Amino acid sequence: MSETLDCRTRCVIVLPSLNPNEKFDRVIDGLREAGFQRIVVVDDGSDEQHREHFDRAESFPECTVIRHEVNKGKGRALKDGFIEVLRSFPDAEGVITIDGDGQHLTKDIIACGNRMLEEKDKVILGCRNFDLPGVPSRSVAGNKTTSGLFRLYGITLSDTQTGLRAIPMRYVSRFTGIEGERFEYETNMLLKMKRRGIGFLEQEIETVYEDENAGSHYSTIKDSWRIFRIMAKDLLRRN
Numbered sequence: 001m002s003e004t005l006d007c008r009t010r011c012v013i014v015l016p017s018l019n020p021n022e023k024f025d026r027v028i029d030g031l032r033e034a035g036f037q038r039i040v041v042v043d044d045g046s047d048e049q050h051r052e053h054f055d056r057a058e059s060f061p062e063c064t065v066i067r068h069e070v071n072k073g074k075g076r077a078l079k080d081g082f083i084e085v086l087r088s089f090p091d092a093e094g095v096i097t098i099d100g101d102g103q104h105l106t107k108d109i110i111a112c113g114n115r116m117l118e119e120k121d122k123v124i125l126g127c128r129n130f131d132l133p134g135v136p137s138r139s140v141a142g143n144k145t146t147s148g149l150f151r152l153y154g155i156t157l158s159d160t161q162t163g164l165r166a167i168p169m170r171y172v173s174r175f176t177g178i179e180g181e182r183f184e185y186e187t188n189m190l191l192k193m194k195r196r197g198i199g200f201l202e203q204e205i206e207t208v209y210e211d212e213n214a215g216s217h218y219s220t221i222k223d224s225w226r227i228f229r230i231m232a233k234d235l236l237r238r239n
Helices: 022-034 048-058 074-088 106-119 137-151 169-175 184-195 220-238
Strands: 011-017 039-044 063-068 094-097 123-127 165-168 200-204
Touching (some): 011 074, 011 106, 022 039, 022 048, 039 048, 039 074, 063 074, 074 184, 094 106, 094 169, 106 200, 169 184
Parallel strands (some): 011 094, 123 200
Antiparallel strands (some): 094 165, 123 165
């Protein structure tokens, strides 16, 4: 592999997390063992019982930990992570956002990052297959709902909720100003990409769910409703 196409040295991982468990530790270990050199972790207001995981991550030279005193939401955590990347790693060629619950395998993170470096100007979305057996019903329901809404925009996505996204550095600053402080931010990012002519490509990744995705903080009803409202608001602006 060419050095210039190795995302492990040319990109920064941004990993937001709330009240993580041992899966988070394994994710950090997997990234470090694979050779990722720059990892920005955002503790989004975790309680005292879970802070040891961030303390552990902070002990590694590859990791920078940002701490929110209170929970501000995944969108805010991602944006604060982007701001840290812009401030501390301006030479990076891209950012790769991932979740800390083990759903994103290291090999898929590398595949998305390297494809982004090859494409140069496109965001790469790591997409799961929701038609496989064993996918939790709430994940299927949430994705089907938002996929239907996206078709109103002429956007066809197989995985609207993916947290694995490889973003060229040229777009990172723009994404810090996008509306949305919680899960709706990731949807708003896709809408703004469409509006601003930022292309994207899907990269198939392994579909991993353990314990019915019990560690997820996504609420099918509440967060889908929040996403619906922001998409409806955007449609009204366009018409």
